Amino acid sequence: MIERETWAEVILDYRSLPFEGVEREIDVRIPNTQMALAIIGPRRAGKTYLMRQIIEKLRSEGVPEEKVVYVNLEDPRLVGASLEDLMTLLEVLREMGGEKLHLFLDEVQAVDGWERFVRYLLDMGNMVFVSGSSSKLLSKEIATQLRGRSVSVRVFPFSFGEFLKARGFAVKRYLSSAEKVELRILLREYLEWGGYPEVVLNPHMRIEVLRGILDLAIYRDIVERWGVRNVSALRLLLKILARSSHLTLTKAYSTMKSLGVSIGKGTLADYLEYLSDAFILHRLPPYVKSYKKAELLGFKPYLVDNGLLRITGVKDRGRLLENLVMVELLRRGFEPGEDLFYVPGDDWEVDFLAGDELIQVSYELHTLNRERELKALVSASERIGAERLTVITFADRERVELRGKKIDVVPLQDWLLR
Numbered sequence: 001m002i003e004r005e006t007w008a009e010v011i012l013d014y015r016s017l018p019f020e021g022v023e024r025e026i027d028v029r030i031p032n033t034q035m036a037l038a039i040i041g042p043r044r045a046g047k048t049y050l051m052r053q054i055i056e057k058l059r060s061e062g063v064p065e066e067k068v069v070y071v072n073l074e075d076p077r078l079v080g081a082s083l084e085d086l087m088t089l090l091e092v093l094r095e096m097g098g099e100k101l102h103l104f105l106d107e108v109q110a111v112d113g114w115e116r117f118v119r120y121l122l123d124m125g126n127m128v129f130v131s132g133s134s135s136k137l138l139s140k141e142i143a144t145q146l147r148g149r150s151v152s153v154r155v156f157p158f159s160f161g162e163f164l165k166a167r168g169f170a171v172k173r174y175l176s177s178a179e180k181v182e183l184r185i186l187l188r189e190y191l192e193w194g195g196y197p198e199v200v201l202n203p204h205m206r207i208e209v210l211r212g213i214l215d216l217a218i219y220r221d222i223v224e225r226w227g228v229r230n231v232s233a234l235r236l237l238l239k240i241l242a243r244s245s246h247l248t249l250t251k252a253y254s255t256m257k258s259l260g261v262s263i264g265k266g267t268l269a270d271y272l273e274y275l276s277d278a279f280i281l282h283r284l285p286p287y288v289k290s291y292k293k294a295e296l297l298g299f300k301p302y303l304v305d306n307g308l309l310r311i312t313g314v315k316d317r318g319r320l321l322e323n324l325v326m327v328e329l330l331r332r333g334f335e336p337g338e339d340l341f342y343v344p345g346d347d348w349e350v351d352f353l354a355g356d357e358l359i360q361v362s363y364e365l366h367t368l369n370r371e372r373e374l375k376a377l378v379s380a381s382e383r384i385g386a387e388r389l390t391v392i393t394f395a396d397r398e399r400v401e402l403r404g405k406k407i408d409v410v411p412l413q414d415w416l417l418r
Contacts, residue, residue, distance in 0.1 A: 283301060
């Protein structure tokens with residue numbers, strides 16, 4: 001049981017914390033009606049900072065300090081907190097002068113029954129903001145207890161624009177030759193090491209930081225939450241995913257078996273779900289009509305940040321570039337299996353179908369791959385009718401026409417910053 005004095009201490013401690021950092025370029029629309037705002041995303045991507053950013057905005061708009069409350073439910077002083085303890089929290093807030101609150105509950109999944117508490121808060125006329133590192137946990141409970149009473153905002157590691165801001169580089173329409181060189185160097189760093197805020201702000205110790213992030217995500221969001229026993233198999237699966245361009249459950253099972261790892265197919269399927277639930281893994285399905293064919297073709301696996309690819313041993317720039325584009329498409333709101341796919345062909349493949357745009361990713365276009373990459377786009381366009389054709393690369397911008405189709409070749413930095 002959490003004592004009233006402990007709740008008061010936690011509230012006041014967080015209220016006095018200084019606010020500093022890189023402002024996130026995330027469009028957050030606060031509901032005008034009694035709806036909760038759910039901020040979801042992977043560990044250490046900046047959910048807490050976004051909450052603090054919203055708090056500062058509310059304060060600048062004149063909301064009194066005592067009406068804005070932030071609580072991290074993974075605070076060591078709150079271990080074992082229950083629904084009853086949350087009701088005690090509310091009593092303490094009322095004693096401190098809080099009515100019609102703006103209540104921010106960080107890592108809310110730490111308390112069983114949180115969704116009933118949030119619904120009660122909403123019914124009492126409060127505004128509620130929750131965050132969590134589990135997609136299914138939040139969606140399941142929101143669907144059952146808060147249906148129609150919530151909206152979600154996804155948080156990813158820094159975009160390239162946020163990365164540049166953190167490094168003090170001002171994006172302008174016109175750049176000097178020295179600035180262009182600096183931008184290129186920063187782009188390569190972002191490609192190879194990703195955008196986790198702590199990694200960007202601590203480049204001298206990024207490997208240690210990335211290992212810590214991965215360990216935290218695996219142990220707290222997967223091992224502890226789901227009771228995983230075979231941690232070594234889980235880690236091996238993550239390495240297989242990081243190094244695979246395509247994968248099926250059967251192929252993953254065969255690979256594990258060939259490496260001498262004993263694990264059932266059902267358990268392996270669970271591990272894939274756990275990695276997805278923790279926002280570490282994103283699976284891209286093929287754009288085909290047949291469910292059976294989709295199962296045979298399998299999914300393309302991507303990790304939520306290129307830094308995680310690097311610490312699992314991936315150095316291939318083509319793989320890193322494709323992963324970077326995938327995460328940026330997710331950041332822009334595309335949803336795998338709904339409006340985001342890869343397009344397989346007989347002897348070709350297009351990396352992404354994002355809405356009505358076909359996107360091919362190639363680190364560079366040269367005599368050995370140029371014709372193949374461009375023909376794949378045209379063939380996919382002729383098959384499915386999409387007319388917006390794009391190649392994302394490190395090459396210079398150009399416009400190509402092939403078989404009556406116009407193709408835009410776009411430099412990576414231009415595409416990321418548009």
